Amino acid sequence: MNEFIRIERLFCSLNKVQVLRNINMTLNSKEFVSIIGPNGSGKTTLGKVITGIIKQDSGEIFIDNKNIKDLSLPEIGRKIGYLFQNPDRQIFASTVYEELSFALKYKKTSIDIIEKRVGEILDIFELNHLRDASTYSLSQGEKQRLAIGAILLNDPEYLILDEPTTGLDPKRKNELSKLLNSLINHVGILLISHDKAFVLKHSDRIIELYDGSLKNDKKN
Amino acid sequence: MTKKIDPRVKLLFVICISSLGLAFTKFSMLLAVFFIGLLISHVLKADLFMLLKRIKIMLYLFVVLVVIQSIFVRSGDSLVNLGGITILTSEGLSRGFAYLMRVLIILISGAIIATCDMRRLIQGLIQMKLPYDFAFMTSIGVKFLPLLMEELKDTLTAIQLRGIDIGKLQLKERIEIISYIFTPVFVGALSKAKKLSLSVECRGFRAFDNRTSILTLKFSPFDYLAITLTFILTATLIITNQYFI
Ligand SMILES: Nc1ncnc2c1ncn2[C@@H]1O[C@H](COP(=O)(O)OP(=O)(O)O)[C@@H](O)[C@H]1O
């Protein structure tokens, strides 16, 4: 396994409150790692710092051996797919189809290829019947699937999923499980969750955060 | 002391300087109003740093405006010629300055209002006979604004994380992206408003025409003094403008 993300002596504060303290870790490509920890332990913040959404106070983060200080948000976004804790935050088009085709359209992909790739995602995520539905009227689970689908269309090498199981019923959770299993040979995944059963089921490695520090990092 | 000044007094002062700023056309008068506003905002400990940052953006606009006024207003002496076309005239310059002063006066007015405690400002508006539903709406608007800004930022981040480099897009595409940024925030704001109105309705908002308040504002002798001074100052400025300059 190759190293994909390396974090060195990371400190981060939000509004002058220190949220992350001295985080050191490496995350490998094609590895399934979970981050667990109580509410407010800094899981979301860690995910956002890795993705460059929040700037750290000190310490270095490398993605694919490139310091994220030298990468722009779009450059990071092409490598890492980030699922916000609240999917409303990342759904901005008015219909499901438009949302999925959004990034491809701006990358000047031809219409045929957009049709084909969006079609695949609609199938996989069972969103076909909602193709022209308004994104604002979707249920939580549908929004979640739409957001993940849109991320996958970017062909990321790594996924950071912030609490993807919240708001999913057991059936949907199962489907997410299946999807993650099908992805695991192609991408690395960092799952942020406090859904113990779900984490135990999928992870190669479980990292525990407590009060902004790493408390545990062990193989599952 | 600044917190204790009645928000209605600040409101009066702001109304005076901004109307004078709009009414005066002579540059020297505008400059006078600007300096008076600056002085008072300093006394009230207004956030002039924010003002400074805005001025920096304004300066570009100012240069553009001066040139446009010079090109289209064909009067005054020509100051700079470029290939036979006059791009700077004395008239254009003075109009541009006047415009800059007016904008600065408005910005100072905003900074002065921002020193008011919002709760007290709204109470002031209610006591000035503004219906309390309007006052309530204003206060909600003020509270939700930072939240909306944060949502805008998040959406912008999400769009960039889709691998889209907004700086590298063509103008037409950039404009499209702006609509993508604003739509979810507006839709979100509407649905928040709907929930809020329902919950407010459930608690009997507007069941009666009047609403008592634990906070009531009373003018202090100092406030009366400030009001008098504001009126005297305004009158002096108007008279100076009319008869002496
Ligand atoms: N914008 C913010 N300003 C100040 N503190 C924040 C902000 N966002 C989160 N926090 C604080 O940072 C800590 C970590 O938050 P977060 O990373 O969201 O935790 P988790 O995702 O593990 O629940 C919490 O104590 C939270 O209150």
Ligand SMILES: [Mg+2]
């Ligand atoms: Mg979180």
